[in-house]
Amino acid sequence: MSFSEFKPLNENTLIEYIQSVPSLSSKLANNFSDISVKEIGDGNLNLVFIVSSSTASFVIKQALPYVRLVGESWKMTKERAYFESLALKEKGRLSPDHVPEVYHFDRTMSLIGMRYLEPPHIILRKGLVAGVEYPLLAQHMSDFIANTLFFSSLLYRSTTEHKREVADFCGNVELCRLTEQVVFSDPYKVSEHNRWTSPYLDRDVEAIRNDNLLKLEVAELKSKFCERAQALIHADLHTSSVMVTRESTQIIDPEFAFYGPMGFDLGAFFGNLILAFFSQDGHANETNDRKAYKEWILKTIEDTWNLFHTKFIALWDEHRNGAGEAYLPGIYNNPEVQLLVQKKYMTELFNDSLGFGAAKMIRRIVGVAHVEDFESIIDAAKRASCERRALDLAKMLLKERTKFEGISQVVSAIRQF
């Protein structure tokens, strides 16, 4: 079998493929006698195989030329694998403890070979549904976000590097367009792809389509998403793009990566934690009322922002005399102006994060792709009740995002809904 042109692999043809690629076959010490291949198939977009033998194991991820969640009718460039491999390598360089290593990339086959995140790593979202606490999650996520955003921004980079990178990632436009559609457009209009817990949320969905102020604010966020090249963002940083154990946090699936607004990453993480929070009442039972767990989620939101803020400012201070071109030392190196500038920057980033986070919440309740946090609540009336509270908070957060002065105010608002 030849792999000189694209073909989707299966569990059998993948073994042939691995045998033809030295960097992968050598990982298995060229011993294929006890190789096992399993397609785990839980992605919205791609084929994902776990390959293991007595010697080693790795993951093979192959992009398909359509959106797997929807079917072959929704075309989607398989070139996204190229941008995913680029982003994995770049983000791995900036945050090596939290990004799996890439072993192999094949542009023709749209295929990435990478570290297998061994058990007990699970998708964070599944842990949140199960009610598992991750004591290092806020620490690790704030590390990853602060490092990957800071070092790819003009706070660290020259505009020469910046524009070169921006131009490269402009090529990932199809994935950007998917986000534009499913996050910023479809939830606010009639779309065949939208779905929601009907009939319970029918009126809520209609109310969104008639909420002019909400649509006005969403337009501003969409404009930032399309036009503002602030940093190399992951651009899909929800709780299913994170794999965890109690000791380890690994960020995966950056195929949507491009130069966009920083707040989109922070917002994706916060928004999905808030969805997890509101889903907890649906998972409560006699043995576990989930009250303590809800507190842990709120603390994780608060800690993540506060740690991110501290780390981001520390990186800024550390590199204030470097090549970063946004705030030249000759102009901004006095303590008073530095403080003013940082406060303004972080306030805008905070408000952006709330806005994007809210938009991500809304789309997960009324748009095409839902979340297991809610979907696993079997009783539809109960699910709808949880979803409605999340939706109402999100609408308020999106409209009032510039009025919040700190993360503790956001946590108070979450409690009130």
Added chain:
Amino acid sequence: MSFSEFKPLNENTLIEYIQSVPSLSSKLANNFSDISVKEIGDGNLNLVFIVSSSTASFVIKQALPYVRLVGESWKMTKERAYFESLALKEKGRLSPDHVPEVYHFDRTMSLIGMRYLEPPHIILRKGLVAGVEYPLLAQHMSDFIANTLFFSSLLYRSTTEHKREVADFCGNVELCRLTEQVVFSDPYKVSEHNRWTSPYLDRDVEAIRNDNLLKLEVAELKSKFCERAQALIHADLHTSSVMVTRESTQIIDPEFAFYGPMGFDLGAFFGNLILAFFSQDGHANETNDRKAYKEWILKTIEDTWNLFHTKFIALWDEHRNGAGEAYLPGIYNNPEVQLLVQKKYMTELFNDSLGFGAAKMIRRIVGVAHVEDFESIIDAAKRASCERRALDLAKMLLKERTKFEGISQVVSAIRQF
């Protein structure tokens, strides 16, 4: 002589060059007996030749690998000629009445052959210094700006086209960096390139370097300039980039063009008109007190914004069901939300324009490149007095730009200084 690699031309070698290029020599009907070539040499950056014969005439513009104004020590890519030719063609397509036709482009020689803007066309700035009124200027400038900005924005374009164009123009980074330095950085720090009417403005210059609030606001504008790809802007739209007669308005020199914030173009034009306004007292004499002319400048500022606003909104309304992806018809096509969205968009654009315009004014008084409006006032004390009023207005405008609700408020503020 061979032209297979770059060499700067002179009045003699240019004739040889023209003879070797069919699209240029055919313009002259291949008759070189009465050809005349004149290097006009008044650009900050390039060689500019006027070629004429009894048959025809055209202009040859050649980029040099350095900033002509400063000298060979300040390197500057000659690739800018490529972006200038791209922008001339694109803006010419969008606003054919106000952009000279391109006849020829040679990337190796960094050379553009284009329409000669025949007398009585003169550089607008020279007309403003001479006190000449141009009754169609506001009409024409608002046409050019509305058309070139609207049709290159996401109000008209798909994000696919947008990102492809943004990526192309990222290559013009060296010219962007020149603007970043001379507009957003040097005026706010000690720089060998800065100059000003000394000793009169010594304290004013020092005050700018110590004005933390001003520097805070300039940082926000710089960030928009570097990160926000809103439309294909001219990016150097001052009054020396416009050639005029009473009947004709032609925009030239778009070598700085890239995808940036729309307000930078509007601001450049307004800022330079305001400089012209404040310079008038320095040009007044017994025969002409310039009072009526100052009123004409203010009226031109007001008319340009108002006409631009009307035309831009008309284009938006006309194309609201088109391919533009910023405001999809399925979400924004009800009169109430459309009104809200347009008001918010135009208010932000207005405030951006004031900010960028103010920054362009400041840099022309305390930075490397000054304007003939002031430079032609021989009496240094008188010149400094005019400059100081412009500077004080610009500082206020930059800091207070979001508080202005309309162009007539700006005109009132100009009168008060």
